[in-house]
Amino acid sequence: MSAAVLTPEQQEFQEYARRWLAENAPPPAPERLPITPIEVMTTGQRDYLQAWQRKCYDAGLVGADYPTEYGGGGHEGFQRIANLEMGRARVPFLINIVGLNMAAPTILVHGTDQQKKKFVPGCLSGDEIWCQGFSEPGAGSDMANQQTSAVRDGDDWIVNGHKVWTSLGHFAKWMILITRTSKDHKYDGLTYFLCPIEGHAGVTVRPLVKITGEAGFNEVLFEDARVPDAYRLDEVGKGWTVAMTTLTYERGAAESAGSGGGDGPHPTQRLIDLARDTWRDGECAADDPVTRDAIMQRAIVAEGMKQNGRRARVPALCDHPMRLPLQQKLTSSEFVQDNARLGVEIAGAHSTLYKLDEKAPSEGYWPLAYMNSYGHTIAAGTNEIQRNILGERVLGLPKSK
Amino acid sequence: MATKNAAPRNFGFGEDETLLRDMARQFLDERLPVETLRGLVAEAPEPIYDEGQAPRWDAGLWKEIVELGWTGLAVDSEDGGAGVSLVGIAGVVEEVGRHALPSPLVSTLAASWVLREAGSDVAKAQLTRIAEGATATLAITGERGAWDPGAPALSARDEGDDLVLDGTACFVQDALKADCLLATARLGDDVVLCKVAPDATGLEIRADHIHDLTRDQATLRFANVRVGPDAIISRSALPALQRAWPALLVLVSADLCGTSEWQLQTTVEYAKQRKQFERQIGFFQAVKHPLVNAMVEIDRARSLLYHAACEIDRGADDAETAARMAKSAASDAGAFISDRSVQLHGGIGFTWECDVHIFFKRSLHNQALYGDGVHQRKRLASVMMGPIG
Ligand SMILES: Cc1cc2nc3c(=O)[nH]c(=O)nc-3n(C[C@H](O)[C@H](O)[C@H](O)COP(=O)(O)OP(=O)(O)OC[C@H]3O[C@@H](n4cnc5c(N)ncnc54)[C@H](O)[C@@H]3O)c2cc1C
Numbered sequence: 150m151s152a153a154v155l156t157p158e159q160q161e162f163q164e165y166a167r168r169w170l171a172e173n174a175p176p177p178a179p180e181r182l183p184i185t186p187i188e189v190m191t192t193g194q195r196d197y198l199q200a201w202q203r204k205c206y207d208a209g210l211v212g213a214d215y216p217t218e219y220g221g222g223g224h225e226g227f228q229r230i231a232n233l234e235m236g237r238a239r240v241p242f243l244i245n246i247v248g249l250n251m252a253a254p255t256i257l258v259h260g261t262d263q264q265k266k267k268f269v270p271g272c273l274s275g276d277e278i279w280c281q282g283f284s285e286p287g288a289g290s291d292m293a294n295q296q297t298s299a300v301r302d303g304d305d306w307i308v309n310g311h312k313v314w315t316s317l318g319h320f321a322k323w324m325i326l327i328t329r330t331s332k333d334h335k336y337d338g339l340t341y342f343l344c345p346i347e348g349h350a351g352v353t354v355r356p357l358v359k360i361t362g363e364a365g366f367n368e369v370l371f372e373d374a375r376v377p378d379a380y381r382l383d384e385v386g387k388g389w390t391v392a393m394t395t396l397t398y399e400r401g402a403a404e405s406a407g408s409g410g411g412d413g414p415h416p417t418q419r420l421i422d423l424a425r426d427t428w429r430d431g432e433c434a435a436d437d438p439v440t441r442d443a444i445m446q447r448a449i450v451a452e453g454m455k456q457n458g459r460r461a462r463v464p465a466l467c468d469h470p471m472r473l474p475l476q477q478k479l480t481s482s483e484f485v486q487d488n489a490r491l492g493v494e495i496a497g498a499h500s501t502l503y504k505l506d507e508k509a510p511s512e513g514y515w516p517l518a519y520m521n522s523y524g525h526t527i528a529a530g531t532n533e534i535q536r537n538i539l540g541e542r543v544l545g546l547p548k549s550k
Numbered sequence: 551m552a553t554k555n556a557a558p559r560n561f562g563f564g565e566d567e568t569l570l571r572d573m574a575r576q577f578l579d580e581r582l583p584v585e586t587l588r589g590l591v592a593e594a595p596e597p598i599y600d601e602g603q604a605p606r607w608d609a610g611l612w613k614e615i616v617e618l619g620w621t622g623l624a625v626d627s628e629d630g631g632a633g634v635s636l637v638g639i640a641g642v643v644e645e646v647g648r649h650a651l652p653s654p655l656v657s658t659l660a661a662s663w664v665l666r667e668a669g670s671d672v673a674k675a676q677l678t679r680i681a682e683g684a685t686a687t688l689a690i691t692g693e694r695g696a697w698d699p700g701a702p703a704l705s706a707r708d709e710g711d712d713l714v715l716d717g718t719a720c721f722v723q724d725a726l727k728a729d730c731l732l733a734t735a736r737l738g739d740d741v742v743l744c745k746v747a748p749d750a751t752g753l754e755i756r757a758d759h760i761h762d763l764t765r766d767q768a769t770l771r772f773a774n775v776r777v778g779p780d781a782i783i784s785r786s787a788l789p790a791l792q793r794a795w796p797a798l799l800v801l802v803s804a805d806l807c808g809t810s811e812w813q814l815q816t817t818v819e820y821a822k823q824r825k826q827f828e829r830q831i832g833f834f835q836a837v838k839h840p841l842v843n844a845m846v847e848i849d850r851a852r853s854l855l856y857h858a859a860c861e862i863d864r865g866a867d868d869a870e871t872a873a874r875m876a877k878s879a880a881s882d883a884g885a886f887i888s889d890r891s892v893q894l895h896g897g898i899g900f901t902w903e904c905d906v907h908i909f910f911k912r913s914l915h916n917q918a919l920y921g922d923g924v925h926q927r928k929r930l931a932s933v934m935m936g937p938i939g
Contacts, residue, residue: 448875466561
């Protein structure tokens with residue numbers, strides 16, 4: 150979107166979105182919802198969130214920028230507005246994050262017309278939940294070290310291998326999957342598929358328990374699973390290039406086509422409220438100068454991220470076009486982590502309580518948020534890897550590969 | 551004065567501001583490459599510290615700067631200046647910082663902003679002189695080093711139509727190069743603002759020995775210094791000083807963002823060229839990652855800087871909050887990249903020979919000026935969380 154103010158159409162859409170959200174905010178969830186989509190565990194949570202995404206989609210608040218022939222709204226610059234409004238209205242998040250933020254944009258860039266028609270609408274409506282099969286036991290940060298193989302057999306490919314950390318795999322109908330199709334080249338030997346998961350022969354999904362005690366990601370085993378060649382995305386051997394497209398969207402360096410969902414009050418206000426409600430050594434934590442300083446540091450980072458977003462849209466104020474966009478994943482994930490860490494510190498002894506303890510303040514929010522935050526600093530390429538990328542691509546330092 | 555408008559999405563940074571900043575960059579690239587800067591400020595260290603103060607600036611270059619109209623950037627066009635927005639000025643001052651320009655420009659711009667907010671006839675006349683090339687500085691901090699303008703250094707008493715000033719003003723930036731000193735003093739319950747000539751009877755200006763090689767600083771002793779009515783800018787100046795304060799923080803933050811960016815780029819270049827263990831040192835993550843961390847901090851400070859300047863330009867209520875956030879971020883980013891810029895240059899970074907020290911010292915000075923990060927956050931907390939207790 151340009152730096153200009155909203156067009157009349159965009160303004161009208163903004164008003165519409167605001168009104169619709171005020172009138173259609175869903176009833177409270179039947180059971181407590183997790184902090185992010187990748188913690189969704191039960192079918193009750195899933196059904197509730199899937200119904201909400203469908204409703205938002207039908208109202209035109211999801212996929213608003215996508216071409217109409219692929220189930221979108223066909224209006225440039227609308228999705229950002231919808232996302233902002235969803236955040237503002239503090240409605241539940243959209244569950245299908247892999248479908249929305251990774252699969253759909255990647256298919257749009259690399260898919261055939263048929264593939265776009267078949268897959269994109271389900272991503273947007275949330276009717277078809279997606280997961281991402283990039284990581285393997287031996288291919289995490291070194292993502293091109295894929296061992297899962299795909300071997301051609303007539304019109305099909307036969308897939309064998311082992312994927313891990315597959316968020317939402319337990320609910321997924323589809324997976325974006327990287328495989329090895331040639332052992333001769335590390336990067337050029339990879340091929341990218343859109344792979345059926347739910348109930349598919351040769352595919353086993355097994356849950357893994359997270360640091361928080363919740364389930365919610367999985368390992369996925371492929372034993373002679375058949376994938377039709379029609380589900381191959383882009384050319385054989387182009388898997389790395391396609392995966393880079395996915396990662397660009399996943400890491401937020403490209404303007405993402407949809408996400409939204411509110412995550413409660415402003416993070417600084419949350420910390421201030423916590424400090425006001427907490428006693429430390431017989432005094433109100435909000436009166437402790439060290440705590441005050443720490444909260445103000447967080448407030449400055451929060452405002453800085455907001456203003457970075459604004460500056461990124463003013464090319465004259467950015468010396469390198471990718472300098473700010475590539476910082477997005479690094480800064481936002483560490484922001485969440487540092488905030489949660491401070492929350493744990495302020496809450497003090499109360500942070501020892503797990504959410505099931507009735508004395509746990511805010512239903513155990515702070516320690517869980519803190520532990521959960523490592524999901525963001527590790528997933529989508531660890532922040533160490535993000536620093537390598539920034540150092541090499543933006544500062545031009547020598548490559549560590 | 552600025553009217554309240556909606557915040558422009560581009561921070562009010564348009565073609566004119568871009569052009570102004572790019573011209574400033576080009577001019578300083580040509581006239582003040584780092585070799586020239588070194589010749590100007592960093593040769594023969596001992597005499598410099600011995601004499602306390604040497605005029606480490608290029609008078610010819612300053613004349614060109616005056617001709618370019620930079621002293622009048624913050625002066626309204628009706629008073630003979632360019633009337634540039636603070637966002638536009640911030641762009642120029644960033645370039646000034648990036649080249650560590652030794653000059654009283656930032657002090658003069660800060661003084662202009664105070665005069666603008668004061669707005670009296672005496673203030674306007676002085677602004678016209680500044681637009682014509684006069685330099686100015688502020689004498690507002692006392693021996694106890696209060697950073698905000700409510701506790702002036704001097705005391706004043708009425709004698710007929712005149713005021714008589716007594717006391718000591720400390721940390722007066724570029725005082726040896728200023729044509730006009732703007733001093734604040736307590737008069738009963740009020741804070742007065744007046745201008746004092748450097749050669750006024752009873753005024754002693756003693757240069758401080760400072761580390762920053764690109765400016766000077768002095769302690770001003772006032773003993774019965776008489777100020778006539780034509781030099782009294784305001785008898786009740788506190789509101790004007792408080793309105794101007796965020797702009798002063800923005801000016802120093804802009805200078806800091808400029809020095810920090812120079813330090814980052816220079817250290818990155820060194821990391822690409824210096825080899826150890828048969829590799830460029832920038833290959834190693836112990837070198838690469840801190841440079842990325844510095845970039846992140848500098849970018850945060852820059853975005854907060856433009857935001858603060860923009861809020862001041864449009865007279866927004868949160869101007870002070872925004873400016874304190876910007877100064878806190880700029881001070882901390884400056885401290886971090888200063889530290890890494892010396893360390894990652896290794897042994898050469900520890901020497902007077904390496905240009906890094908010039909920027910290190912300017913940054914160190916600016917980090918403290920008008921309050922460091924901790925001070926800004928203390929004030930922010932009282933706004934955002936209320937007073938303690
Ligand atoms: C909550 C969560 C959800 C996830 N969801 C998915 C998903 O849905 N689909 C999917 O495919 N994957 C997913 N992942 C996997 C994630 O992408 C990987 O965990 C990640 O890329 C790191 O790989 P690894 O776990 O093998 O760690 P490793 O690569 O073994 O890294 C271990 C440590 O070494 C560091 N390190 C490694 N190489 C370097 C280097 N070159 N320079 C500096 N440091 C280095 C890392 O930063 C890390 O600190 C998820 C992970 C988490 C935590």
